[in-house]
Amino acid sequence: MDIVTLLGLTVGFALIIGAIIIGGAVDVFINVPGMMIVVGGTLASIMVAFPFEEVIQAFRAAFKIFVSRKTKVRDVVNIMVKVAEISRREGLIALENVQTENMVLKKSCQLIADNADPALIRSTLAIEITSMRRRHQVGQDVFKRLAALAPAFGMMGTLIGLVQMLSQLDNPKSIGPAMAVALLTTFYGSAMSTLFFIPMAAKLKARTLQEQLHLEVIFEGAKSILENNNPRLVYEKLSSFLAPAERDTQR
DSSP: OOHHHHHHHHHHHHHHHHHHHHHSOSGGGOOHHHHIIIIIHHHHHHHHHSOHHHHHHHHHHHHHHHHSOOOOHHHHHHHHHHHHHHHHHHOGGGGGGOOOSOHHHHHHHHHHHTTOOHHHHHHHHHHHHHHHHHHHHHHHHHHHHHHHHHHHHHHHHHHHHHHHHHTTTTOHHHHHHHHHHHHHHHHHHHHHIIIIIHHHHHHHHHHHHHHHHHHHHHHHHHHHHHHOOOHHHHHHHHGGGSOGGGSOTTO
């Protein structure tokens, strides 16, 4: 689980709610018509802008950020070193039996076992990276569009509230509720965009770059195993992907 992301969202919401509580009554910030305009309008608009499957895919990717375990580059490097150890101890053909949930790693082990040409492994990796970036780009685009739509519908709610207020200036009691809708919808839209949609788009982009780096490590590891399956030499080459502080100098 990505604790940092969850912690960031929790702290952000807590600070905003805390500021509201300190400033006065909380119920004045609850406005059902304003929520209907911003939340309902944003969701309806995103359904028009993107196919339903892509919207679901984007929210599913965002959910995975919270529940999936973050894999570090060091872990991928260590896995490739273990693969090199197996290939040296039992032969390349033994890599056909490597059990892993990572389908790219599984495919790489199969290519190594088949003694494939490094050019074939490179082209396979290029296809995997392109496909992965295309899938992840959908989620980024959805959240970027949500980040733009939420404030826009907030402004629309502001206009609706102002029209309602101006049309009933002869009734002082109606001015307050109308102004509340006018201001709160802008607040709702800005809060949703700034606190969730924009950070989530950035987080998805960061995960894409991270996964691309993992694929590059797998490719270089597979290439090194084919060229020379000495685990120490494989690690020395792959350690270039690690920060100096993460490198194991005892190997």
